[in-house]
Amino acid sequence: MEVDVASCEWSVGSVGDDPIHSSNLPMEVDVATGEIPGRPARTDASMSDDVVRRAPKPRRRWFWVGVGLASAMLLLTATARFASMHAAAGGSTPPEDLESLPYVEHLLLALLHLVGGLVFTVLGPLQLSTRVRARWPRWHRWSGRVFVACALGIGISGVVMNEVFPNAVGGMLRYTGAHLFGVAMIVALVLGTVAILRKRVTQHRAWMVRAYAIGLGVGTQRLIIIPLFLWFGGVDDLTVGLGMWAGWLVTLLGAELVIRGSRRPKPLAVPALG
Numbered sequence: 001m002e003v004d005v006a007s008c009e010w011s012v013g014s015v016g017d018d019p020i021h022s023s024n025l026p027m028e029v030d031v032a033t034g035e036i037p038g039r040p041a042r043t044d045a046s047m048s049d050d051v052v053r054r055a056p057k058p059r060r061r062w063f064w065v066g067v068g069l070a071s072a073m074l075l076l077t078a079t080a081r082f083a084s085m086h087a088a089a090g091g092s093t094p095p096e097d098l099e100s101l102p103y104v105e106h107l108l109l110a111l112l113h114l115v116g117g118l119v120f121t122v123l124g125p126l127q128l129s130t131r132v133r134a135r136w137p138r139w140h141r142w143s144g145r146v147f148v149a150c151a152l153g154i155g156i157s158g159v160v161m162n163e164v165f166p167n168a169v170g171g172m173l174r175y176t177g178a179h180l181f182g183v184a185m186i187v188a189l190v191l192g193t194v195a196i197l198r199k200r201v202t203q204h205r206a207w208m209v210r211a212y213a214i215g216l217g218v219g220t221q222r223l224i225i226i227p228l229f230l231w232f233g234g235v236d237d238l239t240v241g242l243g244m245w246a247g248w249l250v251t252l253l254g255a256e257l258v259i260r261g262s263r264r265p266k267p268l269a270v271p272a273l274g
Helices: 058-089 095-105 107-128 130-135 137-164 171-197 201-232 237-263
Strands: 002-004 009-012 025-028 269-271
Touching: 058 095, 058 107, 058 201, 058 237, 095 107, 107 130, 107 137, 107 201, 130 137, 137 171, 137 201, 171 201, 171 237, 201 237
Parallel strands: none
Antiparallel strands: 009 025
16 A cells, blocks of 8 residues: 555645745655655654665756756856956957957946856855755855845846947847847746745745746857857857747756756655554
8 A cells, every 4th residue: 555645735845856845844755855844754663674765866957967067157158258348348349359348348237247157157046055054054145145136236237338338249039038038037036035024935936946047048159159150160140049948948947847846746655654
């Protein structure tokens, strides 16, 4: 006989490195850790043969792989941008890198975007980690405020830069995408902040995952566009514009899959005792 405990509710503390599941909230049983959430590990000899069978979590694994790759690409491109800005400030900008000149002409705006992006990239995975939240909740709250401030700075500066930086590669597709997803990121951050102020932790984390995915989508864009550039020896505005939209949409799709997967009931098959 098997007992289906998918409908049971517990008050859980930590569920692996799930970016959605929250602490001290009643929620459906999840098996992400291999143990029943919120319950101490069973060490009694009479129960040593009980086995909780669970499905593997490839979705969450691929989520973190994607986060790592996109984050690395963000750090690399930000470093390259700082180097090109330094060259442009010294008057040694090559003709093919004239895109860096507006960053020097609007230096404060560029620094808000780039420095904020670096902090965003470093803090993002730590904010999503359940283990970090469980061990250092106070640090999570304070660094979360820094994260939101930097993310808002990225979103607002990105929208403004989209207007004041002339002749950016990507054409109208880039222009409309930067506006749409920049505003969407700001809205997600506001909704996430309002949710946590109202103690709606699950909603808060879902909106923060979406906001983070939009920002991380810039790294995904590079993972799409740079290989095309290297393969074909160059890309046109249409390819860049489509690559930018694809980067945002793919990353958001991954975030939604993680959010929905975390909310889905997980049935446990527990062998009957006796």
